[in-house]
Amino acid sequence: MLAIPASILVFCVLVLARRVLTDAWFQRAIAEMGQSMGVTATGLLLLRVVDPEYETPAVDAFACKQLVHEPIMGGGLWTGIAIPLIAISGAGWVLAIAASALVFWLIAIFYTRPAFPRVRSG
Known part of the structure; x- marks a missing residue:
């Protein structure tokens, strides 16, 4: 039961993150993976492991994303209506x-991503 979700997370970190995240892709992907596996604190802990001095913009990007993510997905709107929807329908x-x-966002990522140039750091 753990193999499929773990495989999806590895795919997201190694394949999708390289395409979607412009700078510090690995650090940002690790933070997102940690949040997906548990809670926001897990993501921040893993980010601290791979970027202990916060030298990359990953922590700022993660913090900005949380402002939009948490009210909707992280205990907000979707979390509140999913259980009643399951009970009703x-x-x-x-x-x-x-x-x-998921399909909508994957299509949006792959069709709009080439319009933005990759930012190289260093």
């Missing part, structure tokens, strides 16, 4: 909504 509909959102 079944898990299939909630899975379909989540899968549709």
